[in-house]
Amino acid sequence: DADVTQTPRNRITKTGKRIMLECSQTKGHDRMYWYRQDPGLGLQLIYYSFDVKDINKGEISDGYSVSRQAQAKFSLSLESAIPNQTALYFCATSDPRTGLAANEQFFGPGTRLTVL
């Protein structure tokens, strides 16, 4: 969905490096989410935000931090990357007032992160 963009799309980094993944949306949605996807597993929620001043931990927040700089931007940081953080990362947005369903989430194309 071109309305939700993620940068970079692919990143290879080394253990111990700090990494930031960025998400931008033009949908005007208040709610934004970060998920990771591992092979053979479902999406796991890392953090979510319901507005600029709201940050909440998901299932697997350890080792990650986020920043909601504006309604349209939600960044995910790995302060000191480790190999088991190698995964596909998705950003998503939602707005209970719009969408096919009140709680439909619109996903970005994903960022493939490899930590060596």
Added chain:
Amino acid sequence: GESVGLHLPTLSVQEGDNSIINCAYSNSASDYFIWYKQESGKGPQFIIDIRSNMDKRQGQRVTVLLNKTVKHLSLQIAATQPGDSAVYFCAENRGSNFNKFYFGSGTKLNVKP
């Protein structure tokens, strides 16, 4: 432990046939479910949702069935087409404000021409 999972990791069907993808959940308090489709190299896309006060909901070529007694839901795709080839996930709402969706591991649907 609680889980959202799928019975079959891979499903192969002939083009034109109907497909049925299953999902089991174990949290009886879950009140809302969504099916997503994820094509290769893309993020998941919403297909259809259902609330726990319903047992069936139909969309365009898709139907979701919910059986709360056995905590099972299924996605039926009529007249499956090659473009339906993807991984399908069920997601279960466990949050009080639809803020915590738990996703199953997915079923890969292969449509044979």
